[in-house]
Amino acid sequence: VAAPLYLDHAATSPPLPAARRAFDEAAAAAWANPGSLHAGGAAAARTLERARRQLREALGARAYRVVWTGTGTEANHLGIQGLARALRLRAESASRKAGGAATARVLVGAAEHASGFHPAKALAAEGFVVETIPVDAGGVVRAAALAPLLAPDVALVSVQWANNELGSLNPIAELVAATRAAAPHAAFHCDAVQAAGKRVEPLDLLGADSVSVAAHKLGGVRGCAALLLRDGVTDPEPMFLGGGHEDGLRSGTENVMGAAAFAAAAAARTQLLDADPRALAARRAALLERLRAIAPDLVVLGPAAEAEQLGSILSVAVPGVRAETFLHIMEAEGVYVGSGSACHAHGTKASRVLRAVGLAEELHDSVLRLSLCGSETDAELERAAAAFEKAAAVFIG
Numbered sequence: 001v002a003a004p005l006y007l008d009h010a011a012t013s014p015p016l017p018a019a020r021r022a023f024d025e026a027a028a029a030a031w032a033n034p035g036s037l038h039a040g041g042a043a044a045a046r047t048l049e050r051a052r053r054q055l056r057e058a059l060g061a062r063a064y065r066v067v068w069t070g071t072g073t074e075a076n077h078l079g080i081q082g083l084a085r086a087l088r089l090r091a092e093s094a095s096r097k098a099g100g101a102a103t104a105r106v107l108v109g110a111a112e113h114a115s116g117f118h119p120a121k122a123l124a125a126e127g128f129v130v131e132t133i134p135v136d137a138g139g140v141v142r143a144a145a146l147a148p149l150l151a152p153d154v155a156l157v158s159v160q161w162a163n164n165e166l167g168s169l170n171p172i173a174e175l176v177a178a179t180r181a182a183a184p185h186a187a188f189h190c191d192a193v194q195a196a197g198k199r200v201e202p203l204d205l206l207g208a209d210s211v212s213v214a215a216h217k218l219g220g221v222r223g224c225a226a227l228l229l230r231d232g233v234t235d236p237e238p239m240f241l242g243g244g245h246e247d248g249l250r251s252g253t254e255n256v257m258g259a260a261a262f263a264a265a266a267a268a269r270t271q272l273l274d275a276d277p278r279a280l281a282a283r284r285a286a287l288l289e290r291l292r293a294i295a296p297d298l299v300v301l302g303p304a305a306e307a308e309q310l311g312s313i314l315s316v317a318v319p320g321v322r323a324e325t326f327l328h329i330m331e332a333e334g335v336y337v338g339s340g341s342a343c344h345a346h347g348t349k350a351s352r353v354l355r356a357v358g359l360a361e362e363l364h365d366s367v368l369r370l371s372l373c374g375s376e377t378d379a380e381l382e383r384a385a386a387a388f389e390k391a392a393a394v395f396i397g
């Protein structure tokens with residue numbers, strides 16, 4: 001029996017061989033507490049620092065320092081709540097000077113991942129005014145939608161690089177430039193958890209102040225993620241107090257094996273991207289062509305232009321189909337895909353993102369997310385299409 005074909009890389013991606021090797025090496029030789037003063041601790045600290053350098057290098061983030069966290073969710077909390085709290089006074093005094101009510105505002109994209117959306121919304125309970133930046137029908141935050149919300153009383157703008165349900169890319173560099181021009185006291189946070197390791201653009205060029213990345217979305221080992229902080233940016237207020245690790249920004253003994261694996265995975269991804277920058281886009285297009293031939297009324301979610309697509313995510317609504325049943329039929333054929341977002345606890349909650357892009361209500365339960373790693377063969381794409389055809393036949397006849 002053939003091994004299952006895994007097309008759910010946006011939920012999590014299996015550890016790459018390079019990541020497993022780096023994890024094992026660190027587990028054997030660098031397992032000590034990097035804070036310990038003996039030689040074992042020093043070896044662990046060296047491995048951790050090497051991973052920090054390697055991650056920055058791989059992601060093109062030379063202007064950033066790496067703050068290790070446990071998950072992408074945690075990195076988003078530190079980048080959003082931590083920075084908003086740290087910048088609050090400046091934004092409030094700007095508001096007061098302008099004759100306003102001395103409130104600080106936070107702007108968050110309407111289609112952000114829950115781990116970025118809810119921490120921003122929760123700031124309202126602390127007295128921030130939290131506003132949602134609308135997205136267009138493809139799920140993209142346009143500079144024209146952000147511009148009217150920008151003013152000196154904004155403490156934080158948070159917009160993800162790639163959307164995990166739609167695969168849409170936001171024009172981060174453009175949004176950062178607009179923010180710098182009209183909201184001089186604001187930090188710009190970018191959730192790059194889905195996009196990191198899948199795009200050739202270096203993070204340095206996007207120019208955000210803080211960037212979330214997570215190992216398990218790019219072939220590392222789960223339990224390690226990071227917030228990248230651009231040089232010169234105000235320190236976020238830490239979410240956890242304790243031993244003062246990570247320059248006091250994230251207390252808790254560092255996950256050295258996870259960090260080594262994360263950096264190795266990011267480096268391996270960069271090599272793959274350099275070797276074939278269109279690997280993901282080409283496979284996505286080839287898969288879509290096959291699915292369209294089977295279900296011509298397929299509705300493709302996300303932006304139409306390839307330049308605005310992440311490449312690794314193909315999100316489609318198949319009219320008249322229940323995605324949950326559909327994906328189990330595909331699973332029986334040995335092909336694993338996702339429905340809507342597996343990042344919700346069980347993928348069953350009504351999607352705020354689908355509402356934000358105005359997808360017709362009757363299609364909300366019909367959304368399948370096929371997500372790729374970029375090394376799928378033609379035969380594998382064919383196999384995915386055959387499983388899709390089998391499932392479609394059950395519904396469509």
Ligand SMILES: Cc1ncc(COP(=O)(O)O)c(C=O)c1O
Pocket residue numbers: 010071072073074076113115116160162163164191192193194214225343
């Ligand atoms: C865009 C995005 N941000 C953040 C997260 C959260 O990352 P984690 O599951 O590592 O907390 C995910 C996925 O789960 C995601 O897709």
